[in-house]
Amino acid sequence: MQLEVKKQILSANDQVAAQNRARLDTIGVLAINVMASPGAGKTSLILATADRLPREVRLGVIEGDLASRIDADIIASHNIPVTQINTGGSCHLDAPMIQTALDQLPLQNVRLLFIENVGNLVCPAEFELGAHLDVVVASTPEGHDKPYKYPGMFARADVVVLNKSDLLDVFDFDVAYFERGLRMVNSVAPLFVLSCRTGQGLDAWLGWLLDQLDCHAKPADASS
Amino acid sequence: MQLEVKKQILSANDQVAAQNRARLDTIGVLAINVMASPGAGKTSLILATADRLPREVRLGVIEGDLASRIDADIIASHNIPVTQINTGGSCHLDAPMIQTALDQLPLQNVRLLFIENVGNLVCPAEFELGAHLDVVVASTPEGHDKPYKYPGMFARADVVVLNKSDLLDVFDFDVAYFERGLRMVNSVAPLFVLSCRTGQGLDAWLGWLLDQLDCHAKPADASS
Numbered sequence: 360m361q362l363e364v365k366k367q368i369l370s371a372n373d374q375v376a377a378q379n380r381a382r383l384d385t386i387g388v389l390a391i392n393v394m395a396s397p398g399a400g401k402t403s404l405i406l407a408t409a410d411r412l413p414r415e416v417r418l419g420v421i422e423g424d425l426a427s428r429i430d431a432d433i434i435a436s437h438n439i440p441v442t443q444i445n446t447g448g449s450c451h452l453d454a455p456m457i458q459t460a461l462d463q464l465p466l467q468n469v470r471l472l473f474i475e476n477v478g479n480l481v482c483p484a485e486f487e488l489g490a491h492l493d494v495v496v497a498s499t500p501e502g503h504d505k506p507y508k509y510p511g512m513f514a515r516a517d518v519v520v521l522n523k524s525d526l527l528d529v530f531d532f533d534v535a536y537f538e539r540g541l542r543m544v545n546s547v548a549p550l551f552v553l554s555c556r557t558g559q560g561l562d563a564w565l566g567w568l569l570d571q572l573d574c575h576a577k578p579a580d581a582s583s
Numbered sequence: 584m585q586l587e588v589k590k591q592i593l594s595a596n597d598q599v600a601a602q603n604r605a606r607l608d609t610i611g612v613l614a615i616n617v618m619a620s621p622g623a624g625k626t627s628l629i630l631a632t633a634d635r636l637p638r639e640v641r642l643g644v645i646e647g648d649l650a651s652r653i654d655a656d657i658i659a660s661h662n663i664p665v666t667q668i669n670t671g672g673s674c675h676l677d678a679p680m681i682q683t684a685l686d687q688l689p690l691q692n693v694r695l696l697f698i699e700n701v702g703n704l705v706c707p708a709e710f711e712l713g714a715h716l717d718v719v720v721a722s723t724p725e726g727h728d729k730p731y732k733y734p735g736m737f738a739r740a741d742v743v744v745l746n747k748s749d750l751l752d753v754f755d756f757d758v759a760y761f762e763r764g765l766r767m768v769n770s771v772a773p774l775f776v777l778s779c780r781t782g783q784g785l786d787a788w789l790g791w792l793l794d795q796l797d798c799h800a801k802p803a804d805a806s807s
Contacts, residue, residue: 396621398725427731450705481674500724501622
């Protein structure tokens with residue numbers, strides 16, 4: 360009974376996720392689902408990226424938190440269109456939440472949409488939102504064992520960012536050990552070691568991101 | 584239907600939690616449920632505490648992770664009785680897992696039991712395990728806004744530890760702002776600001792912990 364109900368819930372979510380994806384594709388928006396532990400630097404990565412993106416790549420952001428508008432207010436203060444989802448008790452975003460949030464953004468002016476999921480290395484990995492790519496942000500203070508302990512999240516990543524690289528030494532963080540753990544569950548996702556605070560390593564991440572935008576062409580009628 | 588099923592699951596969990604609690608009380612074990620984000624320092628707090636506890640307070644540990652035995656191996660290398668729970672995909676421990684784990688520990692030789700939950704600031708707060716006290720460990724790299732964003736977890740805490748205090752300045756961490764957020768949802772839990780790495784602030788935490796042990800008397804037949 361329990362499994363049956365869960366199956367039905369997941370399936371309903373996936374249907375809405377497919378609708379979200381189709382809607383984004385129609386208007387030529389590339390959507391990236393950003394997942395991480397609390398405080399790993401999801402908002403910092405979005406802001407550091409926003410500062411360095413070419414002017415013509417217009418950004419939009421959906422912020423997900425159990426409570427508060429803290430992150431949405433920070434994003435808005437940088438003149439980026441943003442909408443906040445408060446999940447209440449829920450430990451992850453889901454596709455219907457994104458469906459509602461899309462209605463609240465000026466999507467016709469957005470080329471790249473960051474969806475900042477709830478800070479959680481487990482549950483968000485289980486729910487499709489309709490995004491094109493999943494970014495998992497790890498950070499040096501969390502320790503280098505995270506891919507071994509949270510394999511589901513790292514297995515799902517299209518790209519992994521290791522943030523707070525300026526503090527590798529402070530936390531005795533062994534990047535090779537981290538990457539071995541990542542490769543045990545994910546052989547393909549590129550890994551970018553960077554610091555949103557110092558800017559170190561951000562160029563490589565930006566290059567990858569711009570490549571993704573190139574691959575995800577705007578529809579002919581939308582680019583004219 | 585969905586709510587109905589969830590209600591039944593929670594209720595079954597609570598029944599087992601009550602059994603766990605009764606079992607621990609009978610043999611005079613004080614059990615502490617340690618919850619935190621991934622990498623906040625749950626294992627470090629347990630080890631730093633173990634190093635400073637009076638010899639007569641014998642420790643036991645239950646380690647919870649989605650996967651791996653990394654933390655259990657670290658604990659075992661300090662000659663502390665430990666058992667590892669791997670939850671598979673589940674984002675939290677539950678009472679039946681603890682019931683099984685209790686069978687695997689030499690409880691007759693344990694006075695203080697740490698239960699290290701899955702690294703997650705959301706889901707573990709929703710499941711009773713049968714522990715006597717809930718410790719929430721936050722850490723400075725996560726940022727000072729966590730009580731505002733994860734109110735359910737902080738509301739539930741009997742005590743809050745802010746770890747990695749040696750890095751307050753590095754992360755521009757505003758303790759007063761953090762504590763204001765904590766007090767919005769929890770007016771009573773003591774807050775200990777400490778560093779498991781440097782040992783700074785650990786004495787106060789230890790004092791509190793020994794007080795809890797004093798209050799939680801061993802049954803007459805077990806202390807003889």
